[in-house]
Amino acid sequence: MEEFSKVMFLIMISLAAILGAQSFNVDGWANTRLVAEKQTVTNLQFYFHDKLSGKNPSAVRVAQAAETTDKSPTLFGMVMMADDPLTETPDPKSKLVGRAQGLYGSASQAELGLIMVFNFGFTDGMYKGSSISILGLNSAMNVVREMSIVGGTGIFRLARGYAIAHTHWFDPASGDAIVGYNVTIAH
Numbered sequence: 700m701e702e703f704s705k706v707m708f709l710i711m712i713s714l715a716a717i718l719g720a721q722s723f724n725v726d727g728w729a730n731t732r733l734v735a736e737k738q739t740v741t742n743l744q745f746y747f748h749d750k751l752s753g754k755n756p757s758a759v760r761v762a763q764a765a766e767t768t769d770k771s772p773t774l775f776g777m778v779m780m781a782d783d784p785l786t787e788t789p790d791p792k793s794k795l796v797g798r799a800q801g802l803y804g805s806a807s808q809a810e811l812g813l814i815m816v817f818n819f820g821f822t823d824g825m826y827k828g829s830s831i832s833i834l835g836l837n838s839a840m841n842v843v844r845e846m847s848i849v850g851g852t853g854i855f856r857l858a859r860g861y862a863i864a865h866t867h868w869f870d871p872a873s874g875d876a877i878v879g880y881n882v883t884i885a886h
Contacts, residue, residue: 741855741884743826745785747799747864752873757783761802773811778804785819789867789877797821797830806836813837815846819880829853831884833862842866848884860884 750757763769764776785797801817815837820830830853835846844864851858860883868877 739886740860741886743880743882743884745787745796745880746789746793746867747876747878747880748784748786748791749781749874749876749878750783751779752870752875757781762804768805771805771808773807773809774805775808776805778802781817785821785880789879791877794823796823797826801833803837807838811839813839819882826854829855831855831858831860831882835862837864839866848882851884851886855884855886858884858886 748757751759758779758781760777761780762778763774768774768776780802781799783799784791784795785799787794787796797820799817799819801815803813803815803817806812806814813836815833815835817833818830819833821827830851831848832850833846834849837844837846842865846862846864848858848860848862862880862882865879865881866876867879870876
């Protein structure tokens with residue numbers, strides 16, 4: 700048993716030497732911390748076009764709670780999958796800068812509160828090939844909504860921040876909407 704303890708001690712010392720700057724907590728697990736040398740903050744403005752109507756909708760209903768969704772004024776239990784264009788201006792014909800791909804669902808019985816899980820992938824300019832991931836409650840009837848940026852890829856790797864959404868246009872008959880997004884990204 701004493702020999703085993705000596706071997707374990709030597710292994711721990713060797714690991715500590717190999718890992719260098721890493722420290723060990725009391726449980727013996729490696730405890731590391733990534734420290735960014737320089738952090739950039741980027742602000743972007745673009746428009747999200749969510750089209751539920753017509754021959755080629757950009758968002759479709761993929762699930763709903765049995766019997767309750769259609770009776771609920773908030774559509775509680777409804778889930779939509781989307782592949783929405785992101786444009787430079789509110790005009791649907793303006794320059795395409797990316798795609799918003801993900802899902803949203805009605806998560807509130809009291810208000811039109813949509814849980815949003817989206818990847819905003821950029822297809823133009825210096826951010827082409829990069830993306831940000833958004834997660835949060837979108838209280839759609841509020842004038843301004845804030846959601847979290849929880850990650851990203853490319854230039855936005857290790858991103859965090861927030862997205863401010865403001866409805867630019869909404870058609871209650873079809874559900875179609877154009878939403879302005881102002882995002883602040885730390886990466």
